[in-house]
Each structure stands twice: as structure tokens, then as C-alpha cells.
Amino acid sequence: MIPLLEVRGIDKSFGPVKVLHKVEFAAYAGEVTALVGDNGAGKSTLVKCVGGIYPIDGGEILFDGNPVQVHGPRDAGELGIEIVYQDLALCDNLDIVQNMFLGRERKNGLLLDEDSMEELAAQTLSSLSVRTVKSIRQQVSSLSGGQRQTVAIAKAVLWNSKVVILDEPTAALGVAQTAQVLELVRRLADTGLAVVLISHNMNDVFAVSDRIAALYLGRMAAQVKTADVTHAQVVELITSGRSGDLGLKNGVTP
Amino acid sequence: MIPLLEVRGIDKSFGPVKVLHKVEFAAYAGEVTALVGDNGAGKSTLVKCVGGIYPIDGGEILFDGNPVQVHGPRDAGELGIEIVYQDLALCDNLDIVQNMFLGRERKNGLLLDEDSMEELAAQTLSSLSVRTVKSIRQQVSSLSGGQRQTVAIAKAVLWNSKVVILDEPTAALGVAQTAQVLELVRRLADTGLAVVLISHNMNDVFAVSDRIAALYLGRMAAQVKTADVTHAQVVELITSGRSGDLGLKNGVTP
Amino acid sequence: GGESGQTSASTSSSASASEAAKAGKVGVILPDSKSSARWETADRKYLEEAFKAAGVAYDIQNAQNDKTAFQTIADQMVTNGATVLMIVNLDSGSGKAVIDKAKSQGVPVIDYDRLTLGGGAAYYVSFDNTKVGTLQGEGLSKCLTDKKADKPIVAYLNGSPTDNNATLFKQGYDGVLKPKFDSGEYVKGPDQDVPEWDNTQAGTIFEQMLTQEPKIAGVLAANDGLGNAAITVLKKNNLNGKVPVTGQDATVQGLQNILAGDQCMTVYKAVKKEADAAAKLAVALAKGEKPAASGSVKDPESGQDVPAELMEPQAIYFDNVKDVVADGYVTKEELCTGDFAEKCTEAGIQ
Amino acid sequence: MSKVKDLPGEAIVTATRSPSIGHSFVAYVERVRGGDMGALPAVLGLIVLCTVFAIARPAFVTSINFANLFTQGAAITLIAMGLVFVLLLGEIDLSAGFASGVCAAVLAVTLTSAGLPWYVCVLAAIATGVVIGTALGALVAKVGIPSFVVTLAAFLAFQGLVLVLVDEGTNISIRNSVIVAIANENLPPWLGWALYAFCVLVFAAVQLLRAAKRSRRGLTSDPMSLIAARVGALAVLAGLAVYVLNLERSRNPALVSLTGVPIVVPVILVLLVVWTLVLRRTAFGRHIYAVGGNTEAARRAGIPVDRIRISAFVICSSMAAVGGIVAASRASSVDPNTGGSSVLLYAVGAAVIGGTSLFGGKGRVLDAVLGGAVVAVIENGMGLMGYGASVKYLVTGSVLLLAAGVDALARKRAAAAGLR
Amino acid sequence: MSKVKDLPGEAIVTATRSPSIGHSFVAYVERVRGGDMGALPAVLGLIVLCTVFAIARPAFVTSINFANLFTQGAAITLIAMGLVFVLLLGEIDLSAGFASGVCAAVLAVTLTSAGLPWYVCVLAAIATGVVIGTALGALVAKVGIPSFVVTLAAFLAFQGLVLVLVDEGTNISIRNSVIVAIANENLPPWLGWALYAFCVLVFAAVQLLRAAKRSRRGLTSDPMSLIAARVGALAVLAGLAVYVLNLERSRNPALVSLTGVPIVVPVILVLLVVWTLVLRRTAFGRHIYAVGGNTEAARRAGIPVDRIRISAFVICSSMAAVGGIVAASRASSVDPNTGGSSVLLYAVGAAVIGGTSLFGGKGRVLDAVLGGAVVAVIENGMGLMGYGASVKYLVTGSVLLLAAGVDALARKRAAAAGLR
Ligand SMILES: Nc1ncnc2c1ncn2[C@@H]1O[C@H](COP(=O)(O)OP(=O)(O)OP(=O)(O)O)[C@@H](O)[C@H]1O
């Protein structure tokens, strides 16, 4: 089975600081791949490289087995990759509907079709258990932390994409909303999408993921089937980069 | 026992939207009080009212039993209230040390005492298990989500304050860092501080808190001892505002 | 203008340093290009012609009404080897600073068109600016008499409040008109300055004057541009030709307005004469001579006599527009376009 | 990719349908009290200014002065309308004033020296604006020079260009009757009324259709009574304006009749409507707000940020060209000061007074018109007061501060309530 | 409250001690390649400009021209230095130019009409600046009017004020020899050398002491070799400058001798050092950056945001006053145009070219000096070229664009690497 999204040997430095070292990673259609790692391990950087936010210094990105060039978010979008970034990237001066359809507005001839956008946005949001939003015409700047996160997630799942990457989507969410998002993640994978979930919550990771990839100080420590590992093993991989015969073989210096 | 920090009957509206309805809340010295509630329940708004970020529309704030006026963050600081806000409020254009000492720089005569600040910042950060920060002279804009959160927490615990309020401090943290922060929270309370912890993670809440206060749609549903309630009861309070004879008695409309 | 500037620059750079020092080199600083068209279109041209004819290297620059730039240009000219400076000062203070600095380097300075008060320039060549104002005042009263106006309300549209020349012009026309106001022959109407001689603002200012005082019967506009702004507003109210307007500089626009009967008069300053006189002095100085001037002017501030060449401005009405053309200051082709051909014939322009 | 997935779930968020007018009014008052003022402060400022001037100078409230106001403020307003687009991105265009000068000079030269027909010249002027905007936008977006520096350089260069075009300081008279008419002539009264009727009808139709469509879809829509009130207000106010402008305002009606709506009024109106539509109802406009609000978020949403930037500069410079044409028409001549001196500052000031933020993401084209009105009223009123130059500067500055102060204090109250 | 708690834990973050000079150099190259350019682009732009002018006009590299450069650029640079403070907050001060005019006029009036001693007059001028800054700052911070509007109003009002002070269209000559000396006289050569020695010694001492103190505490410090290199570079460059300025540059040495460092140079240097210290090494400076970077965060950290805002405006207007004094000295007169025309735009341009952001939070006082040097070199060089009015505007604009373009392209490469 070829992975839908694969990165091979990706290097990324910020000035003198090398953040990613020859990272290998793959996500398969119909599966949820969890990407885990300590704070500052490079998870968000990897995702931003895939999304075309950062140019990569070396290595390649393959989509459906073919090498592709991702020079910007537009390219990623055209491939069918949707990403919820950790720093949510919403326009504070726009309202919820406007943010959700940003860059892909529905039109009626030349003008915007506000009504149908409003309808759709309301549907999507209510499917994510948002109960406290007063109006979907509210500006994003007035939303609570969790509400913002929900909008960002709703924005990403609104489209018929092939890969959905969620960078700590449930970090700010309440109990019910978290459950809803995890359910959504599973549902998306079941409809044949490749879903990548970044999370620090091991319970969530084990609850929904099919595979787990662990980054350690910018290096991919291991990518394994969730069924093959235990909770403790993964935590060990995250904190020390190895666990038994899994993980990085040689000692690594940060 | 009089609470160190108490709010009585606080009302807060944003324009036509009423967000807090006569909220009562108390935090005791030497205890960890968890503040829980659904997304958009009003937790962050309550904290911001206490911190002087938002003016309150009605009700009063008591410190050590005496009514106090909090007109701005300065007033809160002078009372000894330290807050880690959910929207972290760091200056992206300053480095870690500069952010940690912002507003309370150490001086050497007229000039800043950079060296001692650098030393202290390094100590505090290492006590919070931050291993991947390359240099504490790094600009905050280049930090990962979890690293930013750690800086914000370190900033708040650096000072000899009497009340520490943490708004979802572990949301973006890794496994080890989360453990470290929870331990710190416990340690702070044990040294006699009143600690308020906002979190969506019930495990964390039950692990460290002495009391739990549950907000439901802007109303305080219940404030109870952690020992007296179960996991499920708290979740019920959060999602429906009541659980058995706990919680809001009359039906409430949002 | 731009290209000739470059030519002059290349003249100066092609001449080797020692050669330039022997033959001398003249630096000319013009004040701006916006208060009046003359500096870039006329003065520059005539001065260049005169210097070329005399075979003297020269460098002509424009300070664009910026005092700092004015001084910088002076510094740079001396650095570049000028042995004579000819300046049209922007104000006496900075003019004096330039003269002092030049003197300390042994470079004589000619005050061109504007006297630097207390400056102690070697020569002064100019029109009499107060006289220009006097001609405008006399012109307006002549036109009002022609129109048989009875106790006409006269509005002033003065030049830039920051321009000392505007103050001098006003002194001139006030000298003629104030007695008439005092005697009750005329009535003094609105009196406003136009910042930076800006024609667009002048339009608004005059429109508001007319709104406030609808019976304005005469407009003393300080130059042709301001006059044209007033005429545009008058036209809108169908008052053009009925309310006399003055001007200055004998621009194509002003002369055309005179031919059309919308403007009463303008003041023509024979710039060529002034330029030629100044250039003659400068060339002589550059060759190390000590030329004599025909007259002198007393500097009111220092009390010293400055050797001077003074020119007379000329009032232009419909009848003597042809004098300006004859002088070559404007060409017939420029002036007699379209509808104006007929008027030109009528005014006797060949 | 751009097909939308059908997710389950009922529409919970679009709640209460069609509230009553009383309800709407209460909601509006609540909104204003809560700080969402919209145009209210600018309008209040205008009312205060007009009252003061009307008391000080009765001539201020004459019909001729009312007509003057429009022609006097037109050029600045038009330039400000274009500037709104650049300001929305958080950029600035210092060269807009002289760009209008360059375009006006192009108009004058093609008209006079080249002798081309007027419409060709107008097109040439606007094309010049487009070229200028493209160049500025490319330097900002592609090369990455801060817009302040790019447009400061352009400010200098265009000053030189105007001088070259008008031949180092001469004035070029514009004698073409069509061009001169733009800022100096009026519509015949019947046409004014016809236009009035057309505008009111179209406005009513659009409002009704929209409400109908929304309520058909089950979305909240404005109640009939509110729509009626809105249409009524427009009809009364615009009717009053047209009526006043159609009054005889000649000083000498026997000699010449002076009535009708100045031609610039429909010009401004059409541009206002067009640009408002573009900003509010097209994807392009949405993207302008997005880039101004959060460039990074816009980029991540796949919006071609560079192209949006360049377009905004093109719009700005083209509107500057239109402003330049109107200014040239009004002065019936072009000189090297056209678009110079305080034109730019007044235009940016107009946009900012209206409520446009210099930091981007916040502003409307209507702001430029309201702010332009404030600036025009100040200039107009000050002209009537007949102060000397120095006093005039001093008083104009103070009045400007006053007008902005009303606005600021109103918004400050809002910010205190925790809203921005 | 402000005592610090002792938390356990070893200092892990302050790693490698005292790297070697080779190491430091490699790190610097890495930093530059990575995009943290610092002053490099502005310096590069300067070098390019100087080379071009030197080739086009050999007179550019004479010692007299070098001395001229300083006096020509001084006023703009001083105003730009003050503007940096306001720009750091993300505000703007359009009135700085005319504020300098007002202060210069106060100087001239007190000096001439009132006949007070020069130091009283200088104090009066600076006090005027302080008052102006307080008023502007209060209107921005307390009333909440956008700084663009406040300072636009002040721009107008001050224009009027200058006119009132210098009496409508005349000008006031300044004949006081001390004041005139500031921008027109030079230090005696020996004093130049003495100052040079003092500066180099103090610089070396500060560098060494700091390194010693840090390494005593066990924090990373610069290696000795790097410090030696830095001190050496300063000694050589400054020595060269003093040497050239001490050369005889009179065209007529028999008539008058012209040597020495212009007096404005130490004035600028002292202010540069003082303000740099304030910005970099005091809590106040830190708070300015914080407010500019994230006002809300600064407010939450208990920083008195309003007071910081007002102080920045006070500094800006006071520096404008100093600039005005220098300008008055250079022109030996004050007229209603002092501080007018393009002074403000050039000053803001200088700050921005140097690398200060208009959005706040980013910039240094040194930026203003470097940018001021770029502006002065352009003006100086253009003066030597001898172009006509229009061509000069065009070329100046293009050269400005070029200088900024070097900078922009350099930074663009950095941004592409993912850094801002
Ligand atoms: N623009 C930047 N410039 C310099 N360093 C950066 C930049 N962005 C990220 N880094 C560094 O790269 C490392 C990886 O960051 P990244 O955001 O990818 O971590 P992460 O795995 O997502 O962590 P977290 O779980 O905390 O979100 C961090 O050490 C961070 O400091």
C-alpha cells in the first residue's frame, strides 16, 4: 500500500538552528496517523513544511506516490491537503462564516453567495457541538479559545479534501467537544481520507489512531502501528527517542 | 476560613451579549481550586475580570475578605495576583528573558541588570523541564506552541505572589511538561498560595485540585470539594449545569 | 529644462578641474519651480544662453523652495569648483548663510531677483517687486474705472503666506488701493493668502469669498495662476469678464485670459533683460574682473549700498499683449491656438 | 476541492427569525451603547461642525454653498476612496496626491498639445493611474520594499514627472467643455429627480429582494418595517438634497440660471456604490479584508496575497487619476502643484476620520466619503470665516481635532466595555 | 511582590561559554545568511550609493564634501532619531517637521526680540518641544484619537503657529555666534583627536568590563579576540574620519582655514549613545518595545501604557526641537518654511530605510542615523550632479528606491527562509 502523503528525508533549519533532521513520515488513506513528540520536537514545523508555509531545505514530498512541489499553501490546497494549524490563523476582523469560507468563497455570478455560505457554516458548526456561539456572524476576535479552535476545525473539514492534518485540535476544547472532534477524525478516516492528528494526549491518540509517529528532537524516532505498542512505550519514545529496540539507534545530541 | 480571593455576584456583558450572570467564586490559600466549564462558558472572561483586563458591570471582588477595586492589571499585580492568560500575551518582538521580567525588570541603578535576569530566567525555565529551547535569548516569536506556554507559566510563578491563576496552562504541553506543571501547581499551593487552575482535562483536575467550581453558560453551577464528587458528576455539571441535587436549580436559558 | 541641466552638468565635468579654475565657473541657484513658471522656463534658458555665448562653465540648479536643499546646493557648487555664485534666495537668513560661507572661500555672490537683507552680496540684479504690486493695483483700478464700477468690493487673493515676495507684492498693491478704501471709493472685501500659490486651493478660497460676499466686483490676484483659479469660479457664476481680475508673469494662460476678456491685466517682467544683465556681471566676475553696476540699492538692514542693476516691470493689457510676443517671451504658436487665433489678430499679434 | 461536504447536523445557530422593528431599534441602541458605532461618530462630528459654521456664518446654509461643498470636496474624497483599499491592507500610498497630479497632467497634455478627443484623454489619464499602481504594487509586493519608502520615492519622482509634463512650471489651461463641465456644471433639474427616483427604487428593490431571499432560506432577515424605515429615510434625505440643489442659486437669476445637482455628485455616488459592492460583496473585497486583518492567515487560506496587494495599489492610483481629472476640471488648468501640498494628507485624513484604520483590516469606502465631507466642510466653513493664513491654519487644525475627538471619545467608551 | 522566588533547578540553558573568534565569525555569517541582517543592508546601500557618486563626481570624495555631509544631514537625522520612539509604538508624528519649525521660531524670537542669552533660548526651544509632545501624547493616549489625525491637525496648527511667531512671511535672522556655530563651525583639530581617544577608550572599557562581569557569572560572553576586533575596527574607522575632517579643506587656505570635526558630529553622537542606552538598557526602553510589539501584553504586564505613549511623543518632539535648533543654526535664520516641505517625509523615510518598522516594535536609534546618512548622501550627491529640477526629483526618487531595494531584497531572502 502506497501512502497517500509521504515525506522523505526532510531537512529544515531556521538560520543556524536545525529543527528537522532527515525526517521520514507517511500517512495512509483511510487511517488516522498520530504524530507525537515533545514540546519543540518539530511537529508543527513538519506540518508547516508539508503545507507550504516554510520552504524545505532538503528532502522530498510525495503525494499518492508521486513527488510534488509545494511552494505555498495554494499548492497544498490544490493537492487536497487541509491543515488546522496550531496557531489558528484566523482573520480576527472577519466573522465566523467569512473565515470558514476564506479563499474559497461561494459565488453567485460575480457577487458572493452569503446565504448559502451562512447555511452551510451553521450546519458544520452544529455538527461539532458548538452551543455557546451567539451568532455565526460574530467576529472571530470575540470568540473564546475553544470556540476559535472549533471554527478552525470546521473550516478544514468543510471541504472535500484527501488529507486532513490537525495540529493539536483538541487542546482548548471541552469534554464534549473533544469527543465530537475525535469522532469526526475517525469518521473522516473511515470515509477514506488520510488524517494526521498531532496531540499530547495519549488517551486520545490511542483512542483514534491507527499508526503513531514519534518525533524526537527533530528526528523521526519511530513510526509504528498503534496496536503494536503500549502507552508507556510511546511516552518513552517521546521523552527519550527510544524504547527497547524501537526508536533512534545511535545517541543523538540536540 | 475566609477565602483569599472571592468574587461576589459578578455580571459582565459585551454589548448586548451577557456573558457572566451573578457569578460567585472563591479561592482559598493553600488550596488548588479548579475552574471548569464548557467552551464559551465564561471562564476566561471571569479570570480577565479578576485581572482587571475587563471592567465588571456589577458585583464585587474581595481580597483577603476586604472589597478591592481592580481597575487594571497593575492593581491586580499589586494585590499579588498573577495570571497566565489563555491567549498568552507575550511580546513576540522580545526574547524569553525580556518577556519573563516584563514590567518588573531588575535594575542596577538606572540601567537594567540583564545578567541576573538571565540567570534567574534560566533557573526557572529549567525547573519546568524545558529542554528544547536553544537559547533563552531567543525571540518569543520563534518558539513552539508548548514553549510559549512554558514561558508564560514561568513568567507567572517567578514572583512571590499570593494568588496564581492559570487559564488552561497545560493545553499545549507535552506529557513530561504537563506533569511538571501540575507538580508545580501543587507545590505552589502547598507553600500557602491560592491557586486557580482552569482545565478541560478531568484527570488533571482530579489529580491536583482541592475544590472544583463549575461554570455553566455564564452561571456558577456549583463549587464543591473535589473529594465529594465523582468524575462523572463534574462532567454532568459542565455539560448540563446540574447533577443530582448539585448545580443550577431552575432551568436556565443561555 | 531637465535636459539642458544635464548638458550643463556634462559641460562642467568635461572641463578639467584646473581649466575650470582658470576660466572660472558660475553656479546659479534658482528658488523653486512652482511659485512661478519663469524660473525653469525662462531664467534657466536665458542664463544658459548667455553663459554659453561667453564660454563660461556653469551649473544651474533649483532648490525647490527648500531652504536646506538651497544651502546644500550652494555647498555642493563650491565643492564642485564654482568661483561665482548667483542666488535667488528663499529667505534672507539662509541667503546670508550661503553668502557668508561663499565669501569665506573667496567666492563672490550675486543676488539675483531678490535682495538678501544684511547679506552683503557683491551685486544685486532685479525687478522691483513692490513695483510689480503697484502695477497690479493701478491695473485693477484702471479696469474698474473702465467698467464704471461704483463703490466696487475688491477681493485680495494674495500669494503664499510664507513667500516674502508675496509680502512685497501686497505692499505694492495695498499702496495703491488702500487710499481708495480709506476714501470710500472702493470697498475692501475678503483678503486671503493662498498657501504655496496652490491654484486648486485658490479656487476653493475664492469660491468661499464669493459665497460670503456675492457682490465682489474686482479681484486682485497675485499671479496668473491664482487669477485663472478665480476666473474659473467666476465663469461658473457667469461673472467672467464682468469682474476684472489681475495677474502676473505674462504666462500663456494669463495672456489667453486677457485676450478672452476674462482677465484685466498681467505684469510682464522682461526676464531676458534681467538674466542678461546678471549673466554679464557673473561672466565678468568669473574672468576675474571687477565690473561696475549702473546703480545701487540701500540694504535696509545693514545700511550698506549694494551695487545694483534694476529692471522695470511692465503692465500688460489687451492692447499690448503683442509686446510680450514681440519680445519672444511667449510664441505666437503657443498663444494663438484654436479660438484664440481670432483674438490674436484682433490684438494685433503678428 | 471546492465542493462542499454534506455533514449532518441541524442549523442551530441561525436563531430568531425576522424580529420586529421595535426589537431591531432596541438592538441598534444596544449595539451603539455597547460600542459598535458604525458611522455614527463621523456623522455626529459633521452635524456639530455644520451647526457651528451655520451659526457663525449664515451664508454657510445657502443652497449655493451646499452645491459648492460637493465640488470642493470631490477630488479629495475620490482620492480618499482609493486610499481606503491600500489602508485596508495596512499599507500607505504617499504618492497618491502627485499620482493624481501626473494623471491630470497627462489629461491636460493629451488634450492640449496632442489635441485628442476628451474621452481618449480621460482614458489615457486613468491608464496612467493603472500603470502607476501596478508599478507601486509590484515594488511593494514582489520586491518587498516597505510601502512608505516606495511611495515616498514615487512622491518625489512624480513631482518631477508633473514638472516635465507641464513643462517646468507653466500652467496648462483646460478649455475642453466636457472636461470643464465635470466639476463646474450641474445636471438639469429633471435629470436630478429622475436619478433620485431611480436610486430610491433600486435601493428599495434590493432591500426587499434580499430579505425575501433570506427568509425563504430560513435565515434571519430584517423586518419589513425596518426596511420601510430605511428606504423612507433615504427617500426623504436624498429628496431634500436634490430639492435644495435644484433651487435657483444664481446671484443674478436674470443673467444666468444656476440650478441642479453638480455633475460630480453622481460620479461620486456611482463610484461609492461600485467600490462598496466590490469590498462587501465580492471575493476580492473579502480577500482585501483578510490580508489586512491577518496576512499569514490569508496566505494559508490560499489567497494570492501579492496579487491582492498589487490590485489595491492599482485601484488606489486609478482613483487618484479620477481625482486628478476632477481637480483639473475644477481648476480648468493643471500646474505643478496639482495634487501637491496638502492633498495627500487631507485624503488620508479623510479616510482615517471616517474610521479606516492605518493598521489594516478595518474600513469602508463610505468612511472616505464621510471623512471627505468633514474635511470639505472644514475647508468650506473656514473659507467663509475669512481668517488670515496663520489663524486659518490654527483653527483648521483645532477643528479637525475636535471632529476626530468626538469620534474618539465615542469609541473610547466602547473600548472600555471590553470591545474594540 | 517584586522579590524573586528561589526555584530549584540547574541552569541548563546558558550553554557554551566564551566561544572563539572564529566560532563567533562563523555564527555571524550563519546569522546573516539566515536573515538576521541587522544594519548590514543599510550599510550596503550606503556603500553602493557612495561608490556610484564617487565615480560620477570625483568631488564627492573630497574632505570638504565629507564635512558637508554631516552638517547637511544633521537636522533630518536628529528628527528621525526622535521619530524612532514614536514609530516603535506603531504611532506616527506628522507634525515633527513643523514642531521643529515652531521650536526654531521660539529660539529665534527669544533670541532676537526678547534678547535673552543663548542657553535660555535653547532651553525655551526644547521646553516648547516637551510641551508639544505632552499635548500630542495626551491626545493620542488619553483621548484616544489616532495619532495620524492628531498630528495631522498639529501639522496644520503648527504651520499657523510658525507664521504667527515669525510674523507672516518675513524671516528672523539669527546672529548669535554660539547658535550659528552649532551647524557651521568645527571643533579645533586637537579637540577632535581628544574626543576620539575618549570614545575609543570608553568603548573598549565598557566591552571589557561587560565580558568580565558575564564570564564571572558564568554566562556566555564574547571572546577577547572578538572584542579586540570590534574595538580595533572602531578605532580605525573613527580615526580615519577624524583624520580626514582635520585636513585643510578651505578652497582658499590663505584667506581662511577650514579644518576640524563639525560641531554637529559630537552632538549627534552623544544623542545617539544616550538614546540607544535608554532604549536598550533601561526599563523604559524595554517597555517601549513591549508596547509596540503587543500593547495588550504590555498592559497585562502592568506597564503604564499611556504614560509610555506620552513619553515617546515628548521625546519625539524634543528631538524635533533639537533638530529645529540645528536647522536654524545652519540657515542662520528661521522662516515660516522651517521644518516644512519635505523635512518630515525625509525624516520618517530615514527611520524606515534604516530598518524601523511603521507597525511598531522594531527599530533602533542607530537606524535613524544610518537612514539619515542615506538621505544625506542622496541629497549631497544629487547636488553635485547638477540636474534640472524635474530630473532631480525623478533621479532622487529612483535612488531612494534603489537604496531601499538593496535592503528589501536582502531581507526578502531571509523571510523566504521562514524568518521574519
Ligand atoms: N521561526 C522560527 N525561528 C527559529 N526557530 C524556530 C522557529 N519556529 C520554530 N522554531 C524552533 O523549532 C523547534 C520546533 O518547533 P515546533 O513548533 O515545530 O515544535 P512542536 O513540535 O510543534 O512543539 P509543540 O508541541 O510545543 O507545539 C522549536 O525549538 C522552536 O523553538
Ligand SMILES: Nc1ncnc2c1ncn2[C@@H]1O[C@H](COP(=O)(O)OP(=O)(O)OP(=O)(O)O)[C@@H](O)[C@H]1O
Ligand atoms: N470581546 C468579546 N466580545 C463579545 N463576546 C465575547 C468577547 N469575549 C468573549 N466573548 C464571548 O463570551 C463567551 C465566554 O467566553 P470565554 O472566553 O470566557 O469562554 P471560556 O469559558 O474561557 O471558553 P474556552 O474554554 O473555550 O476558553 C463566549 O461565548 C464568547 O464568544
Ligand SMILES: [Mg+2]
Ligand atoms: Mg506545535
Ligand SMILES: [Mg+2]
Ligand atoms: Mg477560555
